Amino acid sequence: MASMNHHYTELQDSYLFRTIDAKVADFRAAHPDADLLKLGIGDVTLPLPPAVIQALHQAVDDQAVKETFEGYQAEVGAPFFRQAVQDYYARNGVELEQAEIFVSSGAKDDLADLLDIFSRGMTALVLEPAYPAYVDANVISGNKLVHLPSSADEDFAPYPDPTIDADIVYLCSPNNPTGATYTIEKLQAWVEWARQKQAVIVFDAAYESFIKDPSIPHSIYAIEGAKECAIEVCSLSKTAGFTGTRAGYTVVPKALVREGLELNALWVRNRTTKTNGISYVLQKAAAAALSPEGQAQCAANVAVYQENARVLMEALDGAGVWYSGGKNAPYVWMRCPGGLTSWEFFDKLLEEEQVVGTPGSGFGQCGEGYFRLTAFNTPENTREAAKRLAQLCSRLA
Amino acid sequence: MASMNHHYTELQDSYLFRTIDAKVADFRAAHPDADLLKLGIGDVTLPLPPAVIQALHQAVDDQAVKETFEGYQAEVGAPFFRQAVQDYYARNGVELEQAEIFVSSGAKDDLADLLDIFSRGMTALVLEPAYPAYVDANVISGNKLVHLPSSADEDFAPYPDPTIDADIVYLCSPNNPTGATYTIEKLQAWVEWARQKQAVIVFDAAYESFIKDPSIPHSIYAIEGAKECAIEVCSLSKTAGFTGTRAGYTVVPKALVREGLELNALWVRNRTTKTNGISYVLQKAAAAALSPEGQAQCAANVAVYQENARVLMEALDGAGVWYSGGKNAPYVWMRCPGGLTSWEFFDKLLEEEQVVGTPGSGFGQCGEGYFRLTAFNTPENTREAAKRLAQLCSRLA
Numbered sequence: 001m002a003s004m005n006h007h008y009t010e011l012q013d014s015y016l017f018r019t020i021d022a023k024v025a026d027f028r029a030a031h032p033d034a035d036l037l038k039l040g041i042g043d044v045t046l047p048l049p050p051a052v053i054q055a056l057h058q059a060v061d062d063q064a065v066k067e068t069f070e071g072y073q074a075e076v077g078a079p080f081f082r083q084a085v086q087d088y089y090a091r092n093g094v095e096l097e098q099a100e101i102f103v104s105s106g107a108k109d110d111l112a113d114l115l116d117i118f119s120r121g122m123t124a125l126v127l128e129p130a131y132p133a134y135v136d137a138n139v140i141s142g143n144k145l146v147h148l149p150s151s152a153d154e155d156f157a158p159y160p161d162p163t164i165d166a167d168i169v170y171l172c173s174p175n176n177p178t179g180a181t182y183t184i185e186k187l188q189a190w191v192e193w194a195r196q197k198q199a200v201i202v203f204d205a206a207y208e209s210f211i212k213d214p215s216i217p218h219s220i221y222a223i224e225g226a227k228e229c230a231i232e233v234c235s236l237s238k239t240a241g242f243t244g245t246r247a248g249y250t251v252v253p254k255a256l257v258r259e260g261l262e263l264n265a266l267w268v269r270n271r272t273t274k275t276n277g278i279s280y281v282l283q284k285a286a287a288a289a290l291s292p293e294g295q296a297q298c299a300a301n302v303a304v305y306q307e308n309a310r311v312l313m314e315a316l317d318g319a320g321v322w323y324s325g326g327k328n329a330p331y332v333w334m335r336c337p338g339g340l341t342s343w344e345f346f347d348k349l350l351e352e353e354q355v356v357g358t359p360g361s362g363f364g365q366c367g368e369g370y371f372r373l374t375a376f377n378t379p380e381n382t383r384e385a386a387k388r389l390a391q392l393c394s395r396l397a
Numbered sequence: 398m399a400s401m402n403h404h405y406t407e408l409q410d411s412y413l414f415r416t417i418d419a420k421v422a423d424f425r426a427a428h429p430d431a432d433l434l435k436l437g438i439g440d441v442t443l444p445l446p447p448a449v450i451q452a453l454h455q456a457v458d459d460q461a462v463k464e465t466f467e468g469y470q471a472e473v474g475a476p477f478f479r480q481a482v483q484d485y486y487a488r489n490g491v492e493l494e495q496a497e498i499f500v501s502s503g504a505k506d507d508l509a510d511l512l513d514i515f516s517r518g519m520t521a522l523v524l525e526p527a528y529p530a531y532v533d534a535n536v537i538s539g540n541k542l543v544h545l546p547s548s549a550d551e552d553f554a555p556y557p558d559p560t561i562d563a564d565i566v567y568l569c570s571p572n573n574p575t576g577a578t579y580t581i582e583k584l585q586a587w588v589e590w591a592r593q594k595q596a597v598i599v600f601d602a603a604y605e606s607f608i609k610d611p612s613i614p615h616s617i618y619a620i621e622g623a624k625e626c627a628i629e630v631c632s633l634s635k636t637a638g639f640t641g642t643r644a645g646y647t648v649v650p651k652a653l654v655r656e657g658l659e660l661n662a663l664w665v666r667n668r669t670t671k672t673n674g675i676s677y678v679l680q681k682a683a684a685a686a687l688s689p690e691g692q693a694q695c696a697a698n699v700a701v702y703q704e705n706a707r708v709l710m711e712a713l714d715g716a717g718v719w720y721s722g723g724k725n726a727p728y729v730w731m732r733c734p735g736g737l738t739s740w741e742f743f744d745k746l747l748e749e750e751q752v753v754g755t756p757g758s759g760f761g762q763c764g765e766g767y768f769r770l771t772a773f774n775t776p777e778n779t780r781e782a783a784k785r786l787a788q789l790c791s792r793l794a
Binding site: 272277 | 400402445453458462466468469503509530537564595596634640655660663666670674678
């Protein structure tokens with residue numbers, strides 16, 4: 001009799017965004033003509049930058065003729081891709097060996113797959129509010145979860161609690177969902193905590209390209225000693241518009257050793273056993289996005305989303321609503337006005353203003369009473385949604 | 398203290414193909430001018446078919462402008478992709494629901510990832526000789542392994558042993574490495590075994606497009622009752638030349654239930670938690686490969702490899718060497734002449750004839766004394782390699 005992984009039955013009934021989709025579908029069915037504006041799931045709307053499109057077409061042409069045809073790629077990443085990531089980090093002041101850089105299908109894939117090199121039943125520390133996949137991937141693995149709630153008092157970017165022990169901790173800066181960023185001092189405290197506990201930091205840097213404030217680090221490796229305690233997971237989804245194109249990268253430093261095992265060697269073995277690498281075509285596209293020319297084009301797209309965030313912040317400022325994020329992040333994390341719960345505000349915003357956002361309680365208990373807005377819609381839709389949002393906030397104030 | 402997965406240390410020192418690469422690199426260093434011919438790793442050499450190239454360019458153009466830009470795809474697979482796979486199966490006489498079809502990055506990825514829905518510590522039955530990734534993925538998961546060796550007496554495609562119990566069994570037909578195929582009668586016996594034991598068959602159909610004999614099933618679902626006991630893992634790597642492009646599909650039937658859990662629902666939850674789906678661009682390419690036009694072009698490429706296999710078989714026939722495979726598979730599995738071990742023959746073939754193949758003992762103990770040749774090189778190289786192979790075999794006879 002096949003024995004199944006019953007931890008799946010411990011997962012909450014449905015993933016947050018599937019619940020939202022169901023509510024929106026119900027609303028659409030009841031109001032087929034409604035002009036619905038979505039500031040919910042963080043999907044980009046601008047097309048891929050020209051340098052990426054050009055690299056894609058060129059790579060496809062390579063696959064069309066024998067002389068340039070590419071078969072299996074190295075599971076860890078093609079040399080040209082690792083070089084592009086290495087150069088990108090170097091331009092940002094972080095020196096990495098190419099062997100420390102791994103190609104991925106994106107941050108979500110590697111955040112989950114990385115758990116495979118850790119012991120089952122270990123303890124994962126999740127700073128809440130948090131991206132739900134951190135929690136769900138650990139539930140599936142049968143791991144223990146410790147939650148460290150955060151609040152507006154600490155700008156939703158807490159210092160470590162020295163009484164908490166864990167095998168790994170997830171740090172996400174700029175944060176999804178709160179848009180909060182970790183200062184050098186806070187990251188130093190976390191690196192110190194991880195080194196003392198011999199824990200591993202999984203640093204989710206998916207939104208690093210949205211940082212405007214030059215004092216906020218883009219990489220955990222800007223912190224002294226981080227290579228001895230941290231894995232960094234990165235994505236091109238928001239940076240370069242790759243949500244539907246899929247490519248990212250993960251850094252596992254060679255200096256990271258636990259229980260006598262080099263995590264870099266474990267990850268090499270994981271990749272070579274469990275994958276055949278990432279598409280040549282996509283790696284060419286990703287390398288183009290990370291090139292200086294590609295980065296300039298990506299920055300222009302990011303600036304559009306940053307302006308959207310500014311429009312949302314302006315609306316909330318006008319309505320006197322507290323929020324974090326927006327300045328160095330594509331997310332604005334607002335306090336629900338009128339003392340509403342997250343789902344009450346979701347329903348009101350959907351029904352009264354036809355705007356879709358994400359209830360903060362979906363990201364952990366301490367997110368109750370908060371609401372996430374994303375800056376990824378078009379400028380026109382964002383301006384209209386901001387106007388409607390301000391109207392509802394004023395009515396509720 | 399982070400607690401690591403120490404099962405990685407139980408893996409053999411190095412993956413088979415890495416050992417071969419190291420030996421070849423040493424030989425090249427010592428003989429920089431040698432004209433080395435590779436019939437080793439099964440990587441394709443023909444470029445992507447025109448219909449696939451056209452679909453790739455079109456999909457890239459879609460990503461270049463706002464109006465057609467595609468963001469996140471459904472984690473389980475885009476509707477157009479599921480439709481293409483459903484139609485492909487229907488043309489081959491197998492009816493599937495779209496919800497039973499999942500997109501993947503390729504067979505190797507899903508063969509490993511599927512273990513996540515089973516209990517850790519379960520028992521996996523591996524029919525040897527076997528693709529090494531089956532074994533390694535289970536070692537990493539801390540599962541128990543049961544090996545069922547096979548031999549030339551049963552054409553390397555054994556019937557089930559009713560005394561063996563297991564949670565899952567891997568069946569690969571046409572087989573890697575032996576090129577053996579399972580007849581309807583043998584597959585019926587395995588389906589019967591799995592239903593009696595309430596085990597799950599993981600059917601690896603990566604080489605189904607090489608089947609010429611119309612009596613050999615392309616899918617396990619050609620067998621009555623298979624939907625209640627089998628998952629099918631497929632690849633476009635060899636069918637459509639996707640080794641470096643990456644896309645495949647996996648079928649998890651809704652009728653497959655174990656311990657009260659629907660495996661289809663578990664896999665949906667796995668995909669939605671741990672991935673963000675597969676690139677829109679690659680799914681468009683895969684759908685084009687599976688279209689009637691794409692299939693005709695793929696068949697023309699497969700015919701080139703089939704002719705290579707024929708050339709290898711002819712050389713072995715001439716030298717009086719026993720082999721399996723080749724007729725319905727891109728692999729020819731030959732008995733090492735002169736009573737040599739697999740690695741002895743590898744070394745001789747490399748040093749005396751500058752041809753690289755794969756030692757049979759790398760696929761399990763019962764592969765000792767056998768050797769795998771692949772049909773994926775160019776026709777010119779294959780003819781030359783076949784000549785050299787025949788020379789060595791004649792010297793050893």
